[in-house]
Amino acid sequence: DAGVIQSPRHEVTEMGQEVTLRCKPISGHDYLFWYRQTMMRGLELLIYFNNNVPIDDSGMPEDRFSAKMPNASFSTLKIQPSEPRDSAVYFCASGDSVRYGYTFGSGTRLTVV
Amino acid sequence: QQQVKQSPQSLIVQKGGISIINCAYENTAFDYFPWYQQFPGKGPALLIAIRPDVSEKKEGRFTISFNKSAKQFSLHIMDSQPGDSATYFCAASRAVSSGSARQLTFGSGTQLTVLP
Numbered sequence A: 001d002a003g004v005i006q007s008p009r010h011e012v013t014e015m016g017q018e019v020t021l022r023c024k025p026i027s028g029h030d031y032l033f034w035y036r037q038t039m040m041r042g043l044e045l046l047i048y049f050n051n052n053v054p055i056d057d058s059g060m061p062e063d064r065f066s067a068k069m070p071n072a073s074f075s076t077l078k079i080q081p082s083e084p085r086d087s088a089v090y091f092c093a094s095g096d097s098v099r100y101g102y103t104f105g106s107g108t109r110l111t112v113v
Numbered sequence B: 001q002q003q004v005k006q007s008p009q010s011l012i013v014q015k016g017g018i019s020i021i022n023c024a025y026e027n028t029a030f031d032y033f034p035w036y037q038q039f040p041g042k043g044p045a046l047l048i049a050i051r052p053d054v055s056e057k058k059e060g061r062f063t064i065s066f067n068k069s070a071k072q073f074s075l076h077i078m079d080s081q082p083g084d085s086a087t088y089f090c091a092a093s094r095a096v097s098s099g100s101a102r103q104l105t106f107g108s109g110t111q112l113t114v115l116p
Helices: none
Strands: A005-007 A010-013 A019-024 A031-038 A042-050 A053-056 A065-071 A074-079 A088-095 A108-112 B004-007 B010-014 B019-025 B033-038 B045-050 B056-059 B062-067 B072-077 B086-095 B102-106 B110-115
Touching: A005 A088, A010 A019, A019 A088, A019 A108, A031 A074, A042 A065, A042 A074, A042 B102, A053 A065, A074 A088, B004 B086, B010 B019, B019 B086, B019 B110, B033 B062, B045 B056, B045 B062, B045 B072, B072 B086
Parallel strands: A010 A108, B010 B110
Antiparallel strands: A005 A019, A019 A074, A031 A042, A031 A088, A042 A053, A065 A074, A088 A108, B004 B019, B019 B072, B033 B045, B033 B086, B056 B062, B062 B072, B086 B102, B086 B110
């Protein structure tokens, strides 16, 4: 099993540009989570999906953020337009309702200049 | 009530020593308490977890102690090694509904440095 795969690993973009982060969950996992990690706020849950359906997006900071899961093997987190305060490491994690532990990807380090 | 408070923020221990990280929670609905270990450039990885029906769980050099009445739990790393140097997060979760995902509430993290 290759684990949760995120791309790109690093992204540097200019303020105002659109950014798309990608995630491939572990096959068979029916839950997918997007987290953001910063020094100031730690790990924050942004949104999670169950069977490709968004269940709770209350952690999404602003309308500039959107997430989709068009199928069981792919999800995107989009920021449009991006701002410097969006700079963080974004993690995707997947899990199932049987086992309690999540598996995290290696993250995407986003820098908005 | 969703907060999990973690301390200390950073910890420096000599090789062979005991590392202790503490967490406290308020929501009595939490019923699963995992610890995650994160190395630089990597995502958090599940290290060990405990349910509130036991007071202690041990896996190798890692032990969770759980005090339900005090709503506190801690991670003990015995014989700490330089390879244990990482950031440790406690977390707590509860099932939103039967068969649903367990949303994790994370502590703020502890950066552990084990000196050789």
